[in-house]
Amino acid sequence: MTTPSLQDGIDKAGSPIDLLWQPNAEPWTPEVVAPEYTGWRQEQAAWHEGVALLNLSHHMYDLWIEGPDATRLLADHGVNNFEKFAIGQAKQYVPVTRHGHIVTDGILLRQAENKYLLSGIPAAQHWVQYHAEKGGYDVGFVTDASSAFRPGGGDPKLFRYQIQGPLAAELVQRAFGAPLPETKFFHSTPVTLDGRAFYALRHGMAGQAGFEFIGPWEHAAYVHEAFLKAGEPLGLVQVGALAYTTPSVESGWIPSPVPGIYTDPDLLEYREYLPLFGIEGKRPLNGSHFSEDIEDYYVSPYELGYGRLIHFGHDFVGRDALLKAKEGPLRTKVTLLLDADDVRTVIGQGEDPGFVLSYARHRVENTSGTVGTTMQSASIDPVGTVLAQALVDSERAATGTEVTVVWGEHPGSGTDPDADLGFPRIRATVHPAPFNEHARTLYRRNR
Known part of the structure; x- marks a missing residue:
């Protein structure tokens, strides 16, 4: 039996959104490791x-890339600067599509002159390996999937x-x-x-x-x-x-953004190459922010704070699009500090809600309407409430701006995206991303 591809899944579902939208989806947590040790x-x-x-x-998910064309392959399909990349150094590798939408990021470690290890969520690895095979690059691969997907x-x-x-x-x-x-x-x-x-x-x-x-x-x-x-x-x-x-x-790191691969006709062959039962076909979308158009969930590396990683001194897939996007209207990544009383009322029904984790796209609003969307939310006990990473309109990104988060699960296709479904609101205040001051200031200074 032929293994179904991502495109097969899209065709059967009717659209990328109908394939991926799963209200109340369980959030991902690492496999094998116990949920808690001491709490x-x-x-x-x-x-x-x-x-x-x-x-x-x-x-x-680990992918070793080795061969005479290893550096050229990675530079052709990533925004990063490869002119200054020492053996033993790691970089946050950022591949984008020809339209400048992020595929995902990964950690790339240079192990030797012509050998690299790319680790993380496997969408970047799939992208690199596909283009290596299609482009005839002189490289070889060794793969080690995560424990949940390791064959045998x-x-x-x-x-x-x-x-x-x-x-x-x-x-x-x-x-x-x-x-x-x-x-x-x-x-x-x-x-x-x-x-x-x-x-x-x-x-x-x-x-x-x-x-x-x-x-x-x-x-x-x-x-x-x-x-x-x-x-x-x-x-x-x-x-x-x-x-x-x-x-x-x-x-301030947003894991597993929606890859910008589901609609471009030029990527049909890529979608046919990808297995349906992979990250691109099985990472669910849910939350109060719903759109019938999967492109509304695509993101630019600029929006994720990766502008400092983009090196225009070399040619790469998506370069022209990113040059244009640099001047265009973009959302800004922020941290939302959710009101602790509202969290207890909305999520905890008046009690301590315990551990909260959500990768849902919840609408962020102010008095003028929708101004952004959450990307991930979690309880942070040292802060005393839930924090959310969000992308908001740049004019709403100033620290101290007051917004509300619409906490709920849109049922998906068949219901108006803007329907008033009676979802509760949680008050929130805009803060910088990263929220942690040390991460915001000293990380980059020490690179």
Whole structure:
């Protein structure tokens, strides 16, 4: 039996929206990792106040790209600057379509002169591999899907453990017996632990210092146990799947935007190449902001705050469109601080709503009407309420602007997108993105 493609799914459903719109869709959380270890509140507090251990080994999709044309392939299909890309350095890789809409982002690590590792949500990997095959680039690929989609099950090729928080450096020194070499943000350094070789990527989350340790799976259990033992005197807290999903809301990173691939006739072959049962066909849309046109959900890298990554000194797919978009009307990424009393009333029915996580597109309004949409929302216990990453009209993006979030689930096709469905409103105040001041200021300074 032929495996159905993304285009097959669109044709059967009738439209991309009819394929993807799923009211009340369950939000994604990392596979394999326990939902909570000590409780999501304590786990959030750990990376703000102490030290936390996060297991990223199972939900990352890895694609190794190696060959004489590896750099040319990635530069032709990504906005990034490849003129200054050292071996051992990582970048947030941003591919876009010819119309300048983002496909998604990923973490790209240069491992050798002609070898890269692209990790994250697999839409970027699919894009790169398709264009390599179609364009005849001299490269080869090795793939390791996430644990939920790995054919035949089994273990991942790599372990990934993050050590995060104000006490991260102290824990690492205890584990290795000495401080790690001074390493720039988003650069890596080789390390050994009792003869086991792997590497440390200087990384952080929600404004806190930290490292991501990456190495062969055969060393996973030993390294994990060593970190637990070294962290015990410091009150190390393991972070479960619920709390793990929340730092991006503080850090200003919007995960898994809708890829701009569903409507362009020139991408028909690409949609026929993609499997229906992949991220592009199965990541649901829901919320109070509904449109029959999937293009209303496309986003520009400028809107996501990636303008600083765009390097016009080389030719790449989407370059001309991004040059035009730079001057055009764009939405601005902001953080919405939701009113705590309204959150308790609307979401918690007067009680503490507990853990809230939503990737729904909820309408953002003011007295003049709709001014934007949320992209993700989550409880942030150190803040005391729910924060939402949102894209709003640029003239409504000033800090302190008051808006409301329409909290509800539009049923989809067959109901007017602008119908008054009686959804409750939650008052909110606009803040910068990233919300966390350290993430907003020092991250980039340390790159």
